[in-house]
Amino acid sequence: EPEVTQTPSHQVTQMGQEVILRCVPISNHLYFYWYRQILGQKVEFLVSFYNNEISEKSEIFDDQFSVERPDGSNFTLKIRSTKLEDSAMYFCASARTVGNYEQYFGPGTRLTVT
């Protein structure tokens, strides 16, 4: 069964450093998302991406964040200058079409900012 994959599974970085989290969505899916979950808290939407552009972003997704689909398979989330409060699990998700809303999540990247 096709699944969303994410790398790395765990990333440790120092405050102020840039990180890139990578995702490979399910191959016939057209909509891509990033969510995050701070330890003990609920899953929060960051951004959605369709047709090579951001379709929606949350208040969390400020100028420090960016997303890119550099090729036909990868979908990346970049945090330019990490803060301690960026420490969280970051989940990538994908959905087949906008009319088919089921979003499937990858295993996540645990980001630890020290």
Add this chain to the structure above:
Amino acid sequence: QKEVEQNSGPLSVPEGAIASLNCTYSDRGSQSFFWYRQYSGKSPELIMFIYSNGDKEDGRFTAQLNKASQYVSLLIRDSQPSDSATYLCAVIGGNNRLAFGKGNQVVVIP
């Protein structure tokens, strides 16, 4: 006002019993409703989705939706120890983003 609320505390059920989870949402225009299961340290796993009022059954899971009351529930029949997890209610409103509740922890006691 919170978008999606799951107010119950941890739910302990004996093996073989029915676990019942509830969720309310604030956006009356919401169209799509989901239940995800999340094991500790893992990602959300989609187990049910429902778009129309009424019941939807899939194996041991039944989702129930009442749009007039802005209420969605999940029943787990014949609960198994492997069902022990946190169950997340999620809703899509007028946009394409999932709004999640905080989740309900279910513990199935053998």
